[in-house]
Amino acid sequence: MSSADDPQRLAVLVHEVRSPVAALAAIAETFGDEDLEGRVRFELSRLAIAACLGIQRVVIDAAIASVRFEPVDVGTLVHEAVATASLAGASIDSEVTPHIPRIAADSVRLRQALDNLVTNALRHAGLDGDVFVSARSSEALVLLSVSDAGAGVPIADQERIFEAGVRLDADEPGSGLGLAIARAIAEAHGGTLTLRSVPGEGATFTIALPVSQPATLASTRYC
Ligand SMILES: Nc1ncnc2c1ncn2[C@@H]1O[C@H](COP(=O)(O)OP(=O)(O)O)[C@@H](O)[C@H]1O
Numbered sequence: 169m170s171s172a173d174d175p176q177r178l179a180v181l182v183h184e185v186r187s188p189v190a191a192l193a194a195i196a197e198t199f200g201d202e203d204l205e206g207r208v209r210f211e212l213s214r215l216a217i218a219a220c221l222g223i224q225r226v227v228i229d230a231a232i233a234s235v236r237f238e239p240v241d242v243g244t245l246v247h248e249a250v251a252t253a254s255l256a257g258a259s260i261d262s263e264v265t266p267h268i269p270r271i272a273a274d275s276v277r278l279r280q281a282l283d284n285l286v287t288n289a290l291r292h293a294g295l296d297g298d299v300f301v302s303a304r305s306s307e308a309l310v311l312l313s314v315s316d317a318g319a320g321v322p323i324a325d326q327e328r329i330f331e332a333g334v335r336l337d338a339d340e341p342g343s344g345l346g347l348a349i350a351r352a353i354a355e356a357h358g359g360t361l362t363l364r365s366v367p368g369e370g371a372t373f374t375i376a377l378p379v380s381q382p383a384t385l386a387s388t389r390y391c
């Protein structure tokens with residue numbers, strides 16, 4: 169997993185996050201002044217939003233900056249993600265169809281994307297609700313889906329929930345970054361992350377990844 173350039177990447181990440189975090193700290197301190205004019209408060213909140221967007225951007229870029237391709241069996245990824253969630257007490261099931269071709273992918277990043285979807289599904293499945301994870305393939309695509317039978321997503325919000333920082337229920341825990349990161353990871357693999365949801369009947373998030381050409385797969389190095 170580790171490589172010689174990881175410390176450098178981490179140093180860059182720390183450097184890029186430090187400045188917006190320092191800005192947020194200064195803004196928070198200034199906000200404590202009760203005599204602040206409304207106009208100044210407005211300007212401060214604008215600056216705080218800009219700092220947050222900066223942090224979100226850095227976090228998402230970091231999630232895809234180090235994609236390392238290797239031959240990956242997505243069925244194993246699904247089994248591992250489901251086993252881990254089950255061990256933590258989740259009610260979760262899976263189906264992996266036979267003969268899914270291995271693809272050139274980053275198993276760690278893909279697992280990260282899958283885990284983000286599973287975490288969301290478990291949170292939204294509702295009391296006693298099951299989560300179902302599947303892997304299957306067609307001629308051109310390998311598909312990973314995570315479904316729950318919870319409240320689903322209102323039609324008007326179905327695209328915007330993929331934007332960084334968007335959360336539909338502010339009382340729920342979370343950063344609003346999980347779907348943005350999962351989509352960025354899918355796209356870094358030349359794939360997509362999409363949602364199908366009938367409000368009131370649950371949600372299915374699907375990562376679609378291109379089937380790798382045999383030549384690509386053969387030349388892909390294990391790390
Ligand atoms: N399975 C799901 N069912 C219903 N709503 C969902 C589901 N997954 C995500 N969402 C909505 O999308 C929003 C963004 O998700 P995400 O980017 O993972 O951020 P977070 O989980 O930190 O809130 C969530 O806050 C929630 O409103």
Ligand SMILES: [Mg+2]
Nearest residue numbers: 288342346347
């Ligand atoms: Mg999430």
